Amino acid sequence: MNDTHIIINLGRQLGSGGHDIGRMLALDFKAQYYDRAILSRAAKESGLSERMFEQHDEHKSFLRSFLHLPGGVANSGYQQSGGFSQDALFKFQSDAILRAADEGNCVFVGRCADYILRNRVDTVNIFITANMDFRVSQVMAKQGFTDRDEALRFIEQGESQRAEYYKYYTGKKWGQAENYDLCIDSSVLGLMETEKLISQFVRKRFGLS
Amino acid sequence: MDNRQATLELGTKPVGRLLWQYALPAIVAMTASSLYNIIDRAFIGQVVGPEAIAGLGITFPFMNLSAAFGAAVGVGASTCISVKLGQKDYETAEHLLGNTVTLNLIIGFLFMVVCLIFLDPILRFFGASDVTLPYARQFMVVILLGNMVTHMYFGMNAVLRAAGKPRHAMYATLFTVGMNILLVIAFVWWFRWGIRGAALATISSQSMALCWQMWLFSDKKELLHLKRGIYKLKADLVRNIIGIGISPFLMNVTSCIIVIFMNNQFVRYGGDMAVGAYSIANSMAMVFFMFVMGVNQGMQPIVGYNYGAEKYPRMLRCLWLAIASATSILLVGWGLAMLFPNQIARIFTTDPLLLELSAHGIRIDMLVFFIVGSQAVITNFFQCIGKVKISIFLSLSRQLLMLLPLAYVLPMFWQLDGVWYSMPASDFGSFAMTWPLLWWYLRKFNKK
Numbered sequence: 001m002n003d004t005h006i007i008i009n010l011g012r013q014l015g016s017g018g019h020d021i022g023r024m025l026a027l028d029f030k031a032q033y034y035d036r037a038i039l040s041r042a043a044k045e046s047g048l049s050e051r052m053f054e055q056h057d058e059h060k061s062f063l064r065s066f067l068h069l070p071g072g073v074a075n076s077g078y079q080q081s082g083g084f085s086q087d088a089l090f091k092f093q094s095d096a097i098l099r100a101a102d103e104g105n106c107v108f109v110g111r112c113a114d115y116i117l118r119n120r121v122d123t124v125n126i127f128i129t130a131n132m133d134f135r136v137s138q139v140m141a142k143q144g145f146t147d148r149d150e151a152l153r154f155i156e157q158g159e160s161q162r163a164e165y166y167k168y169y170t171g172k173k174w175g176q177a178e179n180y181d182l183c184i185d186s187s188v189l190g191l192m193e194t195e196k197l198i199s200q201f202v203r204k205r206f207g208l209s
Numbered sequence: 210m211d212n213r214q215a216t217l218e219l220g221t222k223p224v225g226r227l228l229w230q231y232a233l234p235a236i237v238a239m240t241a242s243s244l245y246n247i248i249d250r251a252f253i254g255q256v257v258g259p260e261a262i263a264g265l266g267i268t269f270p271f272m273n274l275s276a277a278f279g280a281a282v283g284v285g286a287s288t289c290i291s292v293k294l295g296q297k298d299y300e301t302a303e304h305l306l307g308n309t310v311t312l313n314l315i316i317g318f319l320f321m322v323v324c325l326i327f328l329d330p331i332l333r334f335f336g337a338s339d340v341t342l343p344y345a346r347q348f349m350v351v352i353l354l355g356n357m358v359t360h361m362y363f364g365m366n367a368v369l370r371a372a373g374k375p376r377h378a379m380y381a382t383l384f385t386v387g388m389n390i391l392l393v394i395a396f397v398w399w400f401r402w403g404i405r406g407a408a409l410a411t412i413s414s415q416s417m418a419l420c421w422q423m424w425l426f427s428d429k430k431e432l433l434h435l436k437r438g439i440y441k442l443k444a445d446l447v448r449n450i451i452g453i454g455i456s457p458f459l460m461n462v463t464s465c466i467i468v469i470f471m472n473n474q475f476v477r478y479g480g481d482m483a484v485g486a487y488s489i490a491n492s493m494a495m496v497f498f499m500f501v502m503g504v505n506q507g508m509q510p511i512v513g514y515n516y517g518a519e520k521y522p523r524m525l526r527c528l529w530l531a532i533a534s535a536t537s538i539l540l541v542g543w544g545l546a547m548l549f550p551n552q553i554a555r556i557f558t559t560d561p562l563l564l565e566l567s568a569h570g571i572r573i574d575m576l577v578f579f580i581v582g583s584q585a586v587i588t589n590f591f592q593c594i595g596k597v598k599i600s601i602f603l604s605l606s607r608q609l610l611m612l613l614p615l616a617y618v619l620p621m622f623w624q625l626d627g628v629w630y631s632m633p634a635s636d637f638g639s640f641a642m643t644w645p646l647l648w649w650y651l652r653k654f655n656k657k
Binding site for chain 2: 046047048049051052085087088089090091094115116119167168169171
């Protein structure tokens with residue numbers, strides 16, 4: 001670990017306004033803001049295309065695990081080290097996160113950053129939830145859905161994928177309160193006020209006035 | 210940083226050299242174990258007799274099944290461990306190691322007990338006759354008693370690779386193969402312990418290799434070592450291991466089913482000697498096919514990376530190179546099989562009937578052997594670029610969709626020859642299916 005910075009890891013339910021809160025926090029603390037941007041960074045550093053990372057972003061599908069098939073040979077069980085799979089992509093992504101954190105203040109949204117940076121002393125882990133109505137309307141506005149059910153399905157599907165992804169790579173349950181320093185429902189105070197509260201929490205955590 | 214450099218090289222270094230570099234260790238390990246199989250069978254055939262080789266052939270599905278369980282744990286564990294090591298999460302990695310040991314012991318033990326209890330009925334189901342059953346039983350009792358060792362040995366080897374010691378894993382493989390050959394000579398040829406001796410040689414050499422592996426893993430200086438408190442099974446670790454291991458497991462079970470079916474067909478239409486001949490022809494084909502499997506594994510990271518980096522010309526070059534080298538080596542095997550089938554069969558037996566059957570069988574079995582190479586490489590190619598459904602479809606089509614029905618129908622018209630011909634026929638069928646799929650798929654790249 002080099003210098004200490006302010007590293008904020010944001011977990012978020014779909015449609016809880018995590019992105020907007022993250023952006024505002026980044027402004028407050030003069031931090032780099034990474035959501036999907038970490039993918040393009042990982043792509044640049046690994047020489048792989050960004051599309052590849054996007055395809056595997058925050059979900060682990062059942063069929064993909066067949067990528068682990070080792071040639072299918074019975075008694076050798078041989079598997080090439082340095083092989084290429086979703087796990088390799090995750091490794092590139094986490095290396096990118098580690099390097100970004102070394103460079104200065106950061107806000108990371110999702111991508112298991114809390115786990116990847118667990119050995120740093122300068123992190124604060126926050127999870128943002130919101131009630132379903134709030135989330136549905138957020139998702140409808142952002143994704144351009146006209147149908148509530150459609151938005152609901154989108155949320156359910158996306159979150160079960162996120163949870164599975166998180167569980168596979170971290171061994172922990174996604175969104176479980178004890179894994180975070182602060183859990184907050186953004187629909188109670190609204191995005192602006194919630195952000196202010198989090199900002200205050202972070203300030204106190206790092207001993208800033 | 211080292212690791213990253215190696216990965217970036219996948220996109221820059223000349224493809225031919227990369228393929229060589231990645232495929233060589235795999236080729237060495239695989240060819241070595243198939244050579245060992247040949248030598249094992251040759252000694253059993255020459256010293257113990259032709260019935261013994263038929264009895265041995267009956268036990269193959271057993272070995273497949275045992276390997277299926279071993280691979281399920283081994284592949285799953287090694288994948289999970291390398292992910293955790295990548296994250297420098299040594300604590301979880303060690304728990305994975307401990308859980309692997311426990312899982313292997315439990316599964317190995319259960320497999321042993323269940324199979325020992327039902328040994329005779331299972332062997333009958335696999336196609337054993339009154340003549341071959343004693344040989345198969347003698348062999349299997351020893352193998353099953355050592356089953357826990359076998360599982361642990363394969364499991365630990367997989368973990369060694371994941372722990373960044375692929376070289377050690379290769380040494381372990383080469384050691385077992387070499388030791389096995391020495392012990393087979395001693396036990397079977399010298400002491401005349403019969404087919405039991407061959408089984409004992411297998412188990413002993415694996416035990417020795419396992420001791421060495423355990424010694425490696427008990428070194429406290431290693432990041433990953435065995436210690437107290439890591440052996441208790443943890444539900445989510447086991448779930449991750451099995452979740453990944455299930456696909457290699459199913460692949461192995463499939464090949465197990467195929468061999469059971471083929472053995473039964475051979476017994477039905479040609480008697481015990483035909484099973485012996487099938488086992489001889491198969492081990493001949495395997496030596497060359499293992500080379501192809503090695504090439505396949507070497508091409509996986511190269512094709513995978515360059516596909517991901519959208520360097521399509523490099524990806525395609527690797528594909529063509531792999532197809533070319535796989536096909537050339539199979540052409541050598543094919544040439545040998547067509548020109549010298551008698552001499553090949555002679556390695557395994559002196560029995561005139563078995564000799565004749567095997568020589569005849571080898572010729573038919575490997576009639577279109579050289580086209581199998583491109584089929585296997587292309588199937589693997591689809592897997593490398595994440596077209597998993599196509600890949601699974603292609604590999605299953607050869608075995609389940611083509612071979613099984615053909616091996617069932619053809620003998621109705623041509624008896625024993627029908628069983629033999631079902632193999633080149635299914636090879637040809639899947640070959641004819643694979644290339645159009647590739648052609649259809651590659652059009653997309655040519656447009657780019």
